[in-house]
Amino acid sequence: xxxxxxxxxxxxxxxxxxxxxxxxxxxxxxxxxxxxxxxxxxxxxxxxxxxxxxxxxxxxxxxxxxxxxxxxxxxxxxxxxxxxxxxxxxxxxxxxxxxxxxxxxxxxxxxxxxxxxxxxxxxxxxxxxxxxxxxxxxxxxxxxxxxxxxxxxxxxxxxxxxxxxxxxxxxxxxxxxxxxxxxxxxxxxxxxxxxxxxxxxxxxxxxxxxxxxxxxxxxxxxxxxxxxxxxxxxxxxxxxxxxxxxxxxxxxxxxxxxxxxxxxxxxxxxxxxxxxxxxxxxxxxxxxxxxxxxxxxxxxxxxxxxxxxxxxxxxxxxxxxxxxxxxxxxxxxxxxxxxxxxxxxxxxxxxxxxxxxxxxxxxxxxxxxxxxxxxxxxxxxxxxxxxxxxxxxxxxxxxxxxxxxxxxxxxxxxxxxxxxxxxxxxxxxxxxxxxxxxxxxxxx
Amino acid sequence: xxxxxxxxxxxxxxxxxxxxxxxxxxxxxxxxxxxxxxxxxxxxxxxxxxxxxxxxxxxxxxxxxxxxxxxxxxxxxxxxxxxxxxxxxxxxxxxxxxxxxxxxxxxxxxxxxxxxxxxxxxxxxxxxxxxxxxxxxxxxxxxxxxxxxxxxxxxxxxxxxxxxxxxxxxxxxxxxxxxxxxxxxxxxxxxxxxxxxxxxxxxxxxxxxxxxxxxxxxxxxxxxxxxxxxxxxxxxxxxxxxxxxxxxxxxxxxxxxxxxxxxxxxxxxxxxxxxxxxxxxxxxxxxxxxxxxxxxxxxxxxxxxxxxx
Numbered sequence: 001x002x003x004x005x006x007x008x009x010x011x012x013x014x015x016x017x018x019x020x021x022x023x024x025x026x027x028x029x030x031x032x033x034x035x036x037x038x039x040x041x042x043x044x045x046x047x048x049x050x051x052x053x054x055x056x057x058x059x060x061x062x063x064x065x066x067x068x069x070x071x072x073x074x075x076x077x078x079x080x081x082x083x084x085x086x087x088x089x090x091x092x093x094x095x096x097x098x099x100x101x102x103x104x105x106x107x108x109x110x111x112x113x114x115x116x117x118x119x120x121x122x123x124x125x126x127x128x129x130x131x132x133x134x135x136x137x138x139x140x141x142x143x144x145x146x147x148x149x150x151x152x153x154x155x156x157x158x159x160x161x162x163x164x165x166x167x168x169x170x171x172x173x174x175x176x177x178x179x180x181x182x183x184x185x186x187x188x189x190x191x192x193x194x195x196x197x198x199x200x201x202x203x204x205x206x207x208x209x210x211x212x213x214x215x216x217x218x219x220x221x222x223x224x225x226x227x228x229x230x231x232x233x234x235x236x237x238x239x240x241x242x243x244x245x246x247x248x249x250x251x252x253x254x255x256x257x258x259x260x261x262x263x264x265x266x267x268x269x270x271x272x273x274x275x276x277x278x279x280x281x282x283x284x285x286x287x288x289x290x291x292x293x294x295x296x297x298x299x300x301x302x303x304x305x306x307x308x309x310x311x312x313x314x315x316x317x318x319x320x321x322x323x324x325x326x327x328x329x330x331x332x333x334x335x336x337x338x339x340x341x342x343x344x345x346x347x348x349x350x351x352x353x354x355x356x357x358x359x360x361x362x363x364x365x366x367x368x369x370x371x372x373x374x375x376x377x378x379x380x381x382x383x384x385x386x387x388x389x390x391x392x393x394x395x396x397x398x399x400x401x402x403x404x405x406x407x408x409x410x411x412x413x414x415x416x417x418x419x420x421x422x423x424x425x426x427x428x429x430x431x432x433x434x435x436x437x438x439x440x441x442x443x444x
Numbered sequence: 445x446x447x448x449x450x451x452x453x454x455x456x457x458x459x460x461x462x463x464x465x466x467x468x469x470x471x472x473x474x475x476x477x478x479x480x481x482x483x484x485x486x487x488x489x490x491x492x493x494x495x496x497x498x499x500x501x502x503x504x505x506x507x508x509x510x511x512x513x514x515x516x517x518x519x520x521x522x523x524x525x526x527x528x529x530x531x532x533x534x535x536x537x538x539x540x541x542x543x544x545x546x547x548x549x550x551x552x553x554x555x556x557x558x559x560x561x562x563x564x565x566x567x568x569x570x571x572x573x574x575x576x577x578x579x580x581x582x583x584x585x586x587x588x589x590x591x592x593x594x595x596x597x598x599x600x601x602x603x604x605x606x607x608x609x610x611x612x613x614x615x616x617x618x619x620x621x622x623x624x625x626x627x628x629x630x631x632x633x634x635x636x637x638x639x640x641x642x643x644x645x646x647x648x649x650x651x652x653x654x655x656x657x658x659x660x661x662x663x664x665x666x667x668x669x670x671x672x673x674x675x676x677x678x679x680x681x682x683x684x685x686x687x688x689x690x691x692x693x694x695x696x697x698x699x700x701x702x703x704x705x706x707x708x709x710x711x712x713x714x715x716x717x718x719x720x721x722x723x724x725x726x727x728x729x730x731x732x733x734x735x736x737x738x739x740x741x742x743x744x745x746x747x748x749x750x751x752x753x
Contacts, residue, residue: 055714076693083709084689095606258712286715289509
């Protein structure tokens with residue numbers, strides 16, 4: 001799942017955060033969390049509520065409901081997480097009437113963990129054993145590296161690769177880049193042809209994080225006592241300097257992502273590549289219908305020649321929210337939802353999810369060639385990329401704020417009054433301030 | 445904007461006094477220059493306000509692909525067909541969810557505005573026509589309610605409704621929409637000006653009860669103000685977004701604003717929603733336009749009558 005961090009979101013988050021801090025005494029949190037609580041099955045039939053924004057999820061749940069008369073699930077859909085659903089979760093957890101299950105993106109999970117909004121499922125039947133069924137890095141996202149802890153079941157992921165216009169590269173006699181160095185060289189040649197190699201997305205800070213992720217960088221770390229904020233690590237700096245050079249030399253465009261003009265730019269052949277996640281495959285085919293058959297997918301360009309690393313952009317989990325009366329049943333459902341082949345296939349067909357389960361590669365939807373990409377078996381590339389994603393990457397507890405601040409800085413960098421690195425430095429400071437303001441310990 | 449505004453005040457440059465005399469002497473007639481300047485300002489504003497609606501209209505006649513690839517402010521060769529095709533998809537998508545949302549909005553706004561108007565009218569009337577201890581205090585408290593934005597009240601309301609287990613029900617959106625401090629204010633001002641005390645006195649002498657007098661005599665005299673209150677309240681509830689966003693989880697209860705917002709937030713996953721959101725937005729403003737056109741006559745006469753007194 002991708003997210004946009006617009007002004008509306010920021011304003012919304014601020015209003016609600018202000019209001020929330022004023023009435024945090026309302027809820028009752030009996031246990032501090034951290035240790036796996038006993039997870040016992042309820043007596044008799046139960047009904048679970050599941051809030052998600054994945055299209056078609058109600059159809060997937062119908063499969064479950066037909067086979068499980070004693071555990072019925074009601075699906076509620078709303079706006080996507082950062083457009084209001086997360087804030088609603090927090091409000092509902094405070095008020096004690098949150099749904100049993102909720103969809104939460106990986107980058108929002110730490111926020112829920114820090115505010116004690118998640119049930120620890122490690123003690124629930126089958127959960128601990130499920131680890132092997134999921135791609136390594138996604139399991140790391142839901143355990144936060146804590147012992148005896150599983151706070152959600154991985155749902156989908158967004159391993160990254162490079163979409164490129166095979167036809168244009170061939171016509172122009174430019175080699176398809178395999179390293180970032182070659183990518184920058186190709187950018188100059190493409191500019192000479194009157195086009196752009198790609199678009200720099202100033203609002204998609206999680207895209208930029210995916211780049212840093214690929215480079216082995218870490219933005220956050222948590223040793224169990226305090227948060228280490230490190231937006232300005234050498235790896236981050238390398239990525240920032242690289243894109244700054246492309247920006248300064250006007251080798252990349254700076255259109256707002258996923259806008260109409262952005263789509264048009266791809267549709268008219270102004271963009272030659274897009275380094276993006278697996279879910280981007282349909283974004284591209286829908287947004288640029290006139291270029292069907294001309295695209296292909298290659299692994300992400302590497303920082304080192306012959307390297308094998310990939311980043312990730314997006315992805316979400318199914319979490320059991322604090323206060324659920326039936327965590328055992330909820331965990332059972334969440335496991336089924338994210339591992340059952342039939343459920344995964346339907347969720348992909350209707351909702352476009354690329355499953356976090358390893359069995360995804362066996363699904364029919366991911367085994368064949370895709371016409372839009374000239375019949376290439378593009379999901380093989382993403383499947384390989386998925387295994388190359390660094391499992392240790394950690395998100396911070398205030399990502400909405402971090403994204404907004406860094407995105408503002410990126411905007412200034414694109415305007416020429418600042419640089420990407422300055423944006424990261426500023427985002428670093430703002431994030432530390434935000435953590436301290438919420439009394440979250442920060443390692444200095 | 446600055447230049448034409450100035451020009452309309454001083455149509456003839458230096459001869460300020462002359463024009464002042466002329467205006468005073470011959471009523472509201474104005475020179476051609478000042479009139480055309482005023483028209484220019486109004487024209488610019490009209491254009492400014494209508495362009496987005498025009499865009500909405502033209503864009504709703506396009507397919508998802510055509511939105512980006514054709515001229516933004518004009519139609520395509522197959523506009524009419526695409527428009528009806530879009531409309532058809534809008535009302536069938538997700539088992540007719542959009543129709544449900546429209547209906548919800550109509551119920552929230554229609555019934556809410558109706559009851560809200562009655563409450564505001566009774567309250568304002570009582571404050572205007574009955575003398576009782578603490579009258580001004582109550583009025584001031586109600587008046588200060590005008591200053592508190594509805595958005596700021598949404599979260600406290602959510603926590604209160606959670607306690608009584610009314611969240612995620614129609615009542616959660618309906619109950620808070622019934623109160624309108626501005627309506628009370630308007631009703632009081634208008635009742636004070638348009639319902640003569642002597643008339644009430646006469647009604648009492650004839651043996652009419654207070655409630656009966658209110659509904660048979662006073663509401664008729666206050667009708668223009670009531671229409672205004674109804675319209676204001678109708679539009680406010682129809683456009684209300686933040687409260688339903690916080691209160692509702694079941695999309696079968698969503699009003700059309702929240703439904704369109706939810707769709708819009710999913711465009712990146714389901715691109716076909718892009719054209720549905722646009723057509724949906726167009727359809728969702730139609731009831732407002734109808735309400736305004738139908739009630740406009742009463743409304744403007746009401747404002748005028750009030751201001752003369």
